[in-house]
Amino acid sequence: MTEMADYPAEPVKVEDSTFDEFVQKYSLTVIDCWAPWCGPCRIVGPIVDALAKEYSGKVVFGKLNTDENPAVSGRFGIMAIPTMLVVKQGKLVDQIVGAVPKAKIETVLKKYM
Helix, strand or coil: CCHHHHHCCEEECCCCCCHHHHHCCCEEECCCCCCCCHCCCCCCCCHHHHHHHHHCCCCEEEEEECCHHHHHHHCCCEEEEEEEEEEEECEEEEECCCCCCCHHHHHHHHHHH
């Protein structure tokens, strides 16, 4: 188990090659799957940044560019972005699809904390 001090307070860049290691390292992670051309992704980005700070030590957030990392997108059947993958103990437990308000993301997170 990772020490609380190792929990980053900002989203970590995640790639196809680092995804499994990332979700295994922390007990609860949220991977924001996005792309630079995606308007709704730009709305969610600052929310993810804020949540990463607020939930530092409890949840670790990652950002995965779907254009550059097709393997993870294919593996989880991501058809629309933004999609957030909620992973607990290395297993996908939930997905949040679309530009949703911060409160909605928090409601989902609290189910798994």
